[in-house]
Amino acid sequence: xxxxxxxxxxxxxxxxxxxxxxxxxxxxxxxxxxxxxxxxxxxxxxxxxxxxxxxxxxxxxxxxxxxxxxxxxxxxxxxxxxxxxxxxxxxxxxxxxxxxxxxxxxxxxxxxxxxxxxxxxxxxxxxxxxxxxxxxxxxxxxxxxxxxxxxxxxxxxxxxxxxxxxxxxxxxxxxxxxxxxxxxxxxxxxxxxxxxxxxxxxxxxxxxxxxxxxxxxxxxxxxxxxxxxxxxxxxxxxxxxxxxxxxxxxxxxxxxxxxxxxxxxxxxxxxxxxxxxxxxxxxxxxxxxxxxxxxxxxxxxxxxxxxxxxxxxxxxxxxxxxxxxxxxxxxxxxxxxxxxxxxxxxxxxxxxxxxxxxxxxxxxxxxxxxxxxxxxxxxxxxxxxxxxxxxxxxxxxxxxxxxxxxxxxxxxxxxxxxxxxxxxxxxxxxxxxxxxxxxxxxxxxxxxxxxxxxxxxxxxxxxxxxxxxxxxxxxxxxxxxxxxxxxxxxxxxxxxxxxxxxxxxxxxxxxxxxxxxxxxxxxxxxxxxxxxxxxxxxxxxxxxxxxxxxxxxxxxxxxxxxxxxxxxxxxxxxxxxxxxxxxxxxxxxxxxxxxxxxxxxxxxxxxxxxxxxxxxxxxxxxxxxxxxxxxxxxxxxxxxxxxxxxxxxxxxxxxxxxxxxxxxxxxxxxxxxxxxxxxxxxxxxxxxxxxxxxxxxxxxxxxxxxxxxxxxxxxxxxxxxxxxxxxxxxxx
Numbered sequence: 001x002x003x004x005x006x007x008x009x010x011x012x013x014x015x016x017x018x019x020x021x022x023x024x025x026x027x028x029x030x031x032x033x034x035x036x037x038x039x040x041x042x043x044x045x046x047x048x049x050x051x052x053x054x055x056x057x058x059x060x061x062x063x064x065x066x067x068x069x070x071x072x073x074x075x076x077x078x079x080x081x082x083x084x085x086x087x088x089x090x091x092x093x094x095x096x097x098x099x100x101x102x103x104x105x106x107x108x109x110x111x112x113x114x115x116x117x118x119x120x121x122x123x124x125x126x127x128x129x130x131x132x133x134x135x136x137x138x139x140x141x142x143x144x145x146x147x148x149x150x151x152x153x154x155x156x157x158x159x160x161x162x163x164x165x166x167x168x169x170x171x172x173x174x175x176x177x178x179x180x181x182x183x184x185x186x187x188x189x190x191x192x193x194x195x196x197x198x199x200x201x202x203x204x205x206x207x208x209x210x211x212x213x214x215x216x217x218x219x220x221x222x223x224x225x226x227x228x229x230x231x232x233x234x235x236x237x238x239x240x241x242x243x244x245x246x247x248x249x250x251x252x253x254x255x256x257x258x259x260x261x262x263x264x265x266x267x268x269x270x271x272x273x274x275x276x277x278x279x280x281x282x283x284x285x286x287x288x289x290x291x292x293x294x295x296x297x298x299x300x301x302x303x304x305x306x307x308x309x310x311x312x313x314x315x316x317x318x319x320x321x322x323x324x325x326x327x328x329x330x331x332x333x334x335x336x337x338x339x340x341x342x343x344x345x346x347x348x349x350x351x352x353x354x355x356x357x358x359x360x361x362x363x364x365x366x367x368x369x370x371x372x373x374x375x376x377x378x379x380x381x382x383x384x385x386x387x388x389x390x391x392x393x394x395x396x397x398x399x400x401x402x403x404x405x406x407x408x409x410x411x412x413x414x415x416x417x418x419x420x421x422x423x424x425x426x427x428x429x430x431x432x433x434x435x436x437x438x439x440x441x442x443x444x445x446x447x448x449x450x451x452x453x454x455x456x457x458x459x460x461x462x463x464x465x466x467x468x469x470x471x472x473x474x475x476x477x478x479x480x481x482x483x484x485x486x487x488x489x490x491x492x493x494x495x496x497x498x499x500x501x502x503x504x505x506x507x508x509x510x511x512x513x514x515x516x517x518x519x520x521x522x523x524x525x526x527x528x529x530x531x532x533x534x535x536x537x538x539x540x541x542x543x544x545x546x547x548x549x550x551x552x553x554x555x556x557x558x559x560x561x562x563x564x565x566x567x568x569x570x571x572x573x574x575x576x577x578x579x580x581x582x583x584x585x586x587x588x589x590x591x592x593x594x595x596x597x598x599x600x601x602x603x604x605x606x607x608x609x610x611x612x613x614x615x616x617x618x619x620x621x622x623x624x625x626x627x628x629x630x631x632x633x634x635x636x637x638x639x640x641x642x643x644x645x646x647x648x649x650x651x652x653x654x655x656x657x658x659x660x661x662x663x664x665x666x667x668x669x670x671x672x673x674x675x676x677x678x679x680x681x682x683x684x685x686x687x688x689x690x691x692x693x694x695x696x697x698x699x700x701x702x703x704x705x706x707x708x709x710x711x712x713x714x715x716x717x718x719x720x721x722x723x724x725x726x727x728x729x730x731x732x
Contacts, residue, residue: 036387038378039396041116044124046329049115051161052126053327056151056189057111057309060130060325061210063196063246064304065280068145069106070130070325071095077336088134088143088341089269095133097272109307109325112333114368116375118396122156123165125377129330129368130199136279137198139288139435139444140172141257143341144365147199149192150377152390158186166390168380169201171242175454176445177382179203179241182225182389193244196301197254197279202244210303212244226383229407229487238451240383245448246301251432252446253295253469254279256286257344264344291470292502294412294432334369351465351475351506351541382455404459404486406478408452410434410466413497415547416527420613420707422570423549424527427497434468434498457488461535466496472504472543476534492530499545505568506586508541509554513591516556516731524551526714541586546570549711551602551718554592560731562598563722564589565605595731596679597671599722603686604664606715611657613708614700617650649700653712656696660689660719671732683727690719 044052062069075098076091077084098107112131117124128149135145148170153162163186169179179202184190191204193212202212203223213223226241246252256278257264265275278284282299285291308321373379381387384400391399411427418424435444436452440462445454452466459481467473474497478490490496511518521540523532525548532542536554544550550566568587592598667682693716701709 036398036401038376038398039118041118041375044115044117052115053113056126058190058192060307061193062305064302068132068134072108072110073131083337084335085338085340091133093270093272096277106323109323111325112328112330114330121394121396122154123394124153124155126151132199144339145199146368147201169203171200176242177240179224180226180383180386182386212247214243227385242448245433251298254284285469288469293500294470339365402486404457404480405455406457406488408490408496409494410450411497413499413545419527420711422547425525425545425548426528434466437465439463464490471498472501492533497531503545504543505546506541507544508586508588509592510539510590515593518554518556520555522553556594560594561725562594563602596726596729597668599726600664600668604661607657607661610712610715611654614654649703653696653700656693687723
């Protein structure tokens with residue numbers, strides 16, 4: 001097995017810059033959607049269908065820790081109310097029972113195929129459907145699992161039965177962009193890399209058969225031709241497809257599936273299932289909130305069993321396989337009416353005022369032959385450039401339509417080395433993958449390389465929650481369907497920073513205590529910049545890092561602004577010994593007012609906070625050790641002169657900050673008293689005194705610790721902006 005380069009943005013951008021891959025400039029947000037009007041299809045005759053299915057039958061690569069391989073569900077069918085169904089209990093238990101009895105790692109290895117052709121068109125599609133008895137993923141898990149690979153084929157091009165035009169490999173739900181490849185090599189059948197537990201399908205088409213490659217490297221081409229989004233500068237060159245995160249250096253913790261609060265392996269209806277029959281414990285967490293920080297010791301992906309069509313189908317590929325599978329037409333299982341089982345759900349916290357809410361999401365599996373993509377495979381094309389290419393070649397394929405898409409880039413919020421201790425943050429690439437959940441959609445979508453995409457979202461207001469193992473959840477409202485291209489970036493320009501539970505505290509804003517109708521809540525850290533900016537319609541909360549120094553902003557229906565200074569205690573111990581326990585005592589803003597008084601009070605708070613820090617430096621310089629000179633006098637020699645100058649500069653800065661605080665307090669008092677004229681006069685004084693602070697800061701630069709100088713400089717910039725807002729505020 002060869003090494004795979006990790007998926008990081010620097011590597012991605014550098015590789016794509018040299019490869020020259022384009023982005024989706026001018027294209028609608030991701031995909032096909034429900035508005036496409038593709039032509040009708042008809043089933044292809046059995047002989048031709050078999051020939052096409054044999055020609056493109058994929059080789060399948062599975063993770064070394066995989067438990068559920070593609071099999072035949074028919075041994076587990078039962079009759080219920082006159083219909084043939086497959087029970088989740090019967091399939092899950094029966095599959096492991098067969099493994100125990102036969103000693104086989106993969107009982108009844110089977111791949112089903114369905115072949116349709118668009119009417120009056122040379123375009124046909126071979127579908128390879130893979131059934132597994134169970135799906136255990138990070139948070140999505142369910143009885144039964146069907147994954148599909150679509151091979152779009154031109155039946156009139158070339159000398160063979162068909163020439164491949166496009167591969168589309170399914171990735172989790174249809175809310176997540178699929179892995180796709182346009183114009184593949186006709187002489188190289190597709191290879192599928194199956195994701196551990198979920199069986200999401202990544203493509204492998206280059207010379208590295210058991211690895212997924214998102215980007216071209218050297219002379220090796222990428223395994224997908226999905227294009228990039230051009231809406232966000234940091235990610236404008238990253239191909240948008242789910243890929244195979246654990247093969248790209250990402251850590252992905254799995255969760256133990258439960259039914260009625262009990263692990264499935266303890267359920268009495270599953271006597272053949274043990275803990276060892278689930279995903280390996282080294283990759284598993286019991287729950288997201290059972291950890292105080294993201295797990296750092298998760299094993300990387302390694303290749304296990306390799307499946308290929310049996311020798312009767314393809315002798316060359318079967319010779320190199322661990323397991324040979326049988327190709328079976330789906331018509332032989334279309335009599336199965338349903339795949340059933342009690343709902344399995346996964347719960348995680350959604351930040352809210354006071355106690356966190358709990359959101360449950362569920363996933364279900366329907367029969368392939370009742371899904372729209374069974375008859376119209378083009379419905380599964382998620383890349384608009386691929387759909388556009390097929391539409392140009394074939395009249396039966398409609399062009400791309402606008403598809404509402406919510407995008408996030410998840411990062412980790414950590415303390416900054418450039419900031420004073422406990423007073424500033426930065427963000428970095430995440431150490432583990434996360435999941436996204438829309439309240440309007442019961443199925444969570446995983447991130448890949450920290451990138452999260454949920455597509456085909458109904459227009460309207462939604463609440464999106466991002467969660468992960470060992471981190472505090474993030475939740476905010478997003479409005480979908482208001483842009484022409486359907487694209488919505490949640491967070492701040494798409495970025496959502498998450499905080500390790502051991503470093504998190506909750507910031508609560510009681511909008512009911514405001515004197516106006518608040519509409520927006522925003523949060524800035526002195527060093528990391530803006531971290532949160534979302535609609536506000538009532539009491540709300542956001543988890544923050546205790547090592548940050550924050551400006552909290554609220555805006556109301558009259559576009560009036562309020563600001564508040566928040567400095568959580570970085571030394572408070574979190575209480576995460578029990579799953580779901582409070583992370584730390586919350587910080588609450590009870591009366592989030594807007595207007596001059598609010599902004600002036602904020603200016604005074606920041607000035608006083610900074611004055612105290614600067615004065616502390618001045619106090620430390622006054623304690624210089626004395627020395628005795630030759631004539632017996634006690635002095636500090638040259639050091640006295642140096643420290644005297646330093647002390648003067650630092651004292652001058654502290655005094656200037658104190659003067660700002662004094663004028664700002666007076667402005668707030670006059671605004672509270674309804675005296676607009678005097679409040680504005682005091683704010684004018686604040687502005688002039690801030691310029692004196694800038695002068696004093698420059699003079700004291702060499703005498704201040706670099707961290708404090710940077711913090712003061714950043715707060716000065718913030719104060720200038722807030723003083724201007726205070727001057728312009730109509731509301732007192």
